[in-house]
Amino acid sequence: MKINVGIIFGGKSVEHEISIISALQAVSNLNKEKYNPIPIYITKQNEFYSGEAMLNIAEYKDIPALLKKSHKITMFKGGKEVYIRRLDNKKLYGEKQTVIHVAFPIVHGLNVEDGSLQGFLRMLDVPFVGSDVLPSALAMNKYASKLLLKAHSIPVLDCFLMYANDYFENEKQKLAELLEKFSFPLIVKPIDLGSSVGISKANNEAELIAALDLAYRFSQQVIIEPAIVNIKEINCAVLGDDKNITVSECEEPITAGDLLDYEAKYMSRQTKKCTSASQGMASLKRRIPADISSDMRSKIQRLAAQAFGVLGCNGVVRIDFIIDTSNSEVYLNEVNSIPGSLAFYLFEPIGMKYEALLDQLIRMALRRKRMREEILYSFETNVLSMQKTFGSK
Numbered sequence: 001m002k003i004n005v006g007i008i009f010g011g012k013s014v015e016h017e018i019s020i021i022s023a024l025q026a027v028s029n030l031n032k033e034k035y036n037p038i039p040i041y042i043t044k045q046n047e048f049y050s051g052e053a054m055l056n057i058a059e060y061k062d063i064p065a066l067l068k069k070s071h072k073i074t075m076f077k078g079g080k081e082v083y084i085r086r087l088d089n090k091k092l093y094g095e096k097q098t099v100i101h102v103a104f105p106i107v108h109g110l111n112v113e114d115g116s117l118q119g120f121l122r123m124l125d126v127p128f129v130g131s132d133v134l135p136s137a138l139a140m141n142k143y144a145s146k147l148l149l150k151a152h153s154i155p156v157l158d159c160f161l162m163y164a165n166d167y168f169e170n171e172k173q174k175l176a177e178l179l180e181k182f183s184f185p186l187i188v189k190p191i192d193l194g195s196s197v198g199i200s201k202a203n204n205e206a207e208l209i210a211a212l213d214l215a216y217r218f219s220q221q222v223i224i225e226p227a228i229v230n231i232k233e234i235n236c237a238v239l240g241d242d243k244n245i246t247v248s249e250c251e252e253p254i255t256a257g258d259l260l261d262y263e264a265k266y267m268s269r270q271t272k273k274c275t276s277a278s279q280g281m282a283s284l285k286r287r288i289p290a291d292i293s294s295d296m297r298s299k300i301q302r303l304a305a306q307a308f309g310v311l312g313c314n315g316v317v318r319i320d321f322i323i324d325t326s327n328s329e330v331y332l333n334e335v336n337s338i339p340g341s342l343a344f345y346l347f348e349p350i351g352m353k354y355e356a357l358l359d360q361l362i363r364m365a366l367r368r369k370r371m372r373e374e375i376l377y378s379f380e381t382n383v384l385s386m387q388k389t390f391g392s393k
Contacts, residue, residue, distance in 0.1 A: 013109030190219035
């Protein structure tokens with residue numbers, strides 16, 4: 001019997017469209033002899049839809065029309081199984097309800113990748129691919145992850161955390177505090193977004209104010225870091241769980257400017273066309289392997305594996321580093337708990353095809369569910385059935 005895999009994508013996120021590309025890319029590489037992919041699309045209004053048309057990326061040129069061809073659904077627990085069912089109770093894929101054996105979230109960004117969707121799946125008690133609630137939340141929150149990584153001697157850049165209310169109520173004071181700590185140039189980031197959304201470099205106070213205004217459009221909290229002038233960006237992915245991990249080859253993204261921004265990542269000529277050939281992060285210009293020494297490669301791979309364990313990650317994670325080429329210092333920049341294109345292109349150079357990567361991810365999700373079933377979560381005793389129920393404790 002085939003395993004029904006609920007491919008969950010979309011969501012209320014600025015990275016909504018990138019999630020669509022990543023998800024359908026994965027579907028096209030899934031072993032159809034073992035797995036039956038079932039699309040579960042989350043709209044930007046957090047409504048769940050499914051239907052055969054949702055497996056065709058060309059349909060997403062006109063999402064309202066696509067939704068009319070598809071069916072609004074709900075996910076629910078029934079006995080020991082988790083199902084999806086049309087809200088109008090009509091048949092979906094030939095049945096009134098369809099069992100989901102394993103959920104595969106391929107989502108990016110706030111409200112989905114940050115532990116929100118993972119918490120929903122935990123409540124349903126369905127096995128799901130990827131990191132659990134807390135590691136997902138930590139990876140998304142750039143400030144919290146820095147604190148934890150720094151506590152475990154993993155090098156990260158120092159930063160300044162600034163809340164929107166504090167800044168807009170005391171702009172001059174907050175800027176003075178920041179500039180007392182750091183000098184220009186600076187990097188300004190929303191605390192909890194990915195895909196380089198809302199990130200700016202500031203070389204002076206005017207640019208800093210503009211960068212803060214932009215970042216606060218996407219988040220109520222912003223972090224400011226010193227910008228590395230002589231910078232080389234290196235990415236490395238890790239696949240695994242608490243038993244085994246595999247570290248990928250390193251890549252070096254090729255940027256046209258100071259920052260690898262959203263447009264450089266996703267709006268290239270290849271991905272502007274909404275076709276089945278869309279490659280998402282795989283279309284980005286890059287050097288694989290990265291142009292670094294073998295010692296530097298080993299150091300980055302070691303730090304990536306260490307960070308994966310410190311945060312308690314699971315599945316596939318891409319970890320982005322920066323090197324200050326003036327002194328060869330390495331800093332962990334950010335952790336992507338569900339990377340674009342699932343970082344498959346980083347595992348191919350070490351001999352792991354995308355199909356094998358997906359198979360490994362699903363098997364790890366099912367193994368984690370079996371391990372979780374061995375943990376005691378509740379007692380059989382019903383305290384409310386006892387004769388005296390209103391004691392002091």
